[in-house]
Amino acid sequence: MNKVVSLLLLLFTVSILSAQKPVPIKPRILISTDIGGTDPDDNQSMAHFLMYSNLFETEGLISSPSYGNGSVSEILRMIDLYEKDLPKLKKQASGFPTPGYLRSITKQGRSGSAPYCGYQTATEGSDWIIDCARKESTQPLWILGWGGLDDVAQALHDAPDIQDKIRIYWIGGPNKKWSTNSYAYIVENFPNLWFIENNASYRGFIANYKQQDEFNAGYYDTFIHGRGNLGNDFYNYLKGNTKLGDTPSLLYMMDGNPNDPIKESWGGSFTKFTHSPRIIYDRPTTTQDTVQVYSIIEFRVKGPEISIPADSACMTMTINKQTWNGFYLGDGIYVVRHSTYSLGTFPYTIVSDIPGFPNQEGEITIENVWPGKIRETDYKLGNNWFTDRDDENLFQKNLHGFKTVSKWRIDAMTDWAKRWSWLKY
Structure with a gap:
């Protein structure tokens, strides 16, 4: 009988400890x-x-x-x-x-x-x-x-x-x-x-x-x-x-x-x-370029100067079977951001219909590290x-x-x- 009582008390205690x-x-x-x-x-x-x-x-x-x-x-x-x-x-x-x-x-x-x-x-x-x-x-x-x-x-x-x-x-x-x-x-x-x-x-x-x-x-x-x-x-x-x-x-x-x-x-x-990881590339990347999962990756391209409003969508990046808009920042600078929760090495293309735009191909490797090592380009947090x-x-x-x-x-x-x-x- 005492064993039964003890077991019931144990179960009750476990229930209380795990309860919301x-x-x-x-x-x-x-x-x-x-x-x-x-x-x-x-x-x-x-x-x-x-x-x-x-x-x-x-x-x-x-x-x-x-x-x-x-x-x-x-x-x-x-x-x-x-x-x-x-x-x-x-x-x-x-x-x-x-x-x-x-x-x-x-x-x-x-x-x-x-x-x-x-x-x-x-x-x-x-x-x-x-x-x-x-x-x-x-x-x-x-x-x-x-x-x-x-x-x-x-x-x-x-x-x-x-x-x-x-x-x-x-x-x-x-x-x-x-x-x-x-x-x-x-x-x-x-x-x-x-x-x-x-x-x-x-x-x-x-x-x-x-x-x-x-x-x-x-x-x-x-x-x-x-x-x-x-x-x-x-x-x-x-x-x-x-x-x-x-x-x-x-x-x-x-x-x-x-x-x-x-x-x-x-x-x-x-x-x-x-720190929230941000990595900036101003060149096509290769499989050796490794970034943390969930990080913000910025791909910047130097191209022709054009007369469209800054922050205008004018190029696209295709990676991992999805396409994302890139934007013109002015002074011939184009940029597209990407973040992913997928791991591995992914090929990508960055293209635009703008005459003279230097279309790019590259690869990027995503590793399972978060937030990982600190870079100068990271966002500093409070x-x-x-x-x-x-x-x-x-x-x-x-x-x-x-x-x-x-x-x-x-x-x-x-x-x-x-x-x-x-x-x-």
């Missing part, structure tokens, strides 16, 4: 998403947000598709589904926002990436970010970035005073590739911003989503099928496979103390970094920039910080399963 520690005060959040654009996992994470929206003071839902065809209409469509499920959610918990309120804070941001300078013109989304950031509050406004940073960069350009009022948790990696110019503008001009740059850790939540078990590929059949309008819609994204690439940003706001990125959290554990841990014991599939998120996946998915049960027909 809810954030004591509802955090103010604004979500910037490219939903409907490049990846259907934004829809999955939006469903996750809506089902947990009673835990947040949500101030904005911004459509910011740096790449792809996302639009505000996709956010509104998800809110329509939420509205149909809301009566069942409200029977189980209080504090859910009304659909009308969520529609009122849903705004269209920039469609397409910013030019080389990193900003262009104000949007409904960037203006809304400014309005929310300037509200009188004892709490910061948390911006959860699920896509590019173009509206955030525009807001900071138009209202630099907001930098002390916001905190950013950004799902980087591929999104850094879509918005290199806005990222470069922010990191160069606002080094004292409070910023979590999650380039790889988030993949600890998604890398095994095709694995055949009830918390991955079997999650839809086990917990979602037949549960509400959001559940019926969920199958339309990756046939119900729970990729949820942006969800770690929400989990971070649900667990413990968001003001301490170094601690363990459902949304990952991060480390400070003092005291509040955080990124993926480089401890190899936390790697999986060569991904930095993977295990700081993957270790909590079953806990988070189990908790979500409870909420799906609320919607059962």
Whole structure:
């Protein structure tokens, strides 16, 4: 009998130690998403947000598709589904926002990436970010970035005073590739911003989503099928496979103390970094030219002087089966930025229709080091920039910080399963 009691006490203790520690005060959040654009996992994470929206003071839902065809209409469509499920959610918990309120804070941001300078013109989304950031509050406004940073960069350009009022948790990696110019503008001009740059850790939540078990590929059949309008819609994204690439940003706001990125959290554990790698080449590169993964690479070309406005897109770089715009800076200087989360050696071409432009071919090698060695051309950071841990014991599939998120996946998915049960027909 004593052994049984001891075992029960042990299990109870383990349960307490591994349990989520809810954030004591509802955090103010604004979500910037490219939903409907490049990846259907934004829809999955939006469903996750809506089902947990009673835990947040949500101030904005911004459509910011740096790449792809996302639009505000996709956010509104998800809110329509939420509205149909809301009566069942409200029977189980209080504090859910009304659909009308969520529609009122849903705004269209920039469609397409910013030019080389990193900003262009104000949007409904960037203006809304400014309005929310300037509200009188004892709490910061948390911006959860699920896509590019173009509206955030525009807001900071138009209202630099907001930098002390916001905190950013950004799902980087591929999104850094879509918005290199806005990222470069922010990191160069606002080094004292409070910023979590999650380039790889988030993949600890998604890398095994095709694995055949009830918390991955079997999650839809086990917990979602037949549960509400959001559940019926969920199958339309990756046939119900729970990729949820942006969800770690929400989990971070649900667990413990968001003001301490170094601690363990459902949304990952991060480390400070003092320099964001930038490498500039003014010549064609070769396989021997090696740069860090996730770094900003600038390829500069000296060509003919032409009379077009500075920062005009006038050339293209094709690398790894994708094409990116390059820009004219004036005085015969042309430049294209690139960032990648792929590893290996990649050939590329830089071409333009401008007469006399010296088209280029080259190769560049991307190594799995982040942030890596310091260069004079790096962006210098302040005291509040955080990124993926480089401890190899936390790697999986060569991904930095993977295990700081993957270790909590079953806990988070189990908790979500409870909420799906609320919607059962």
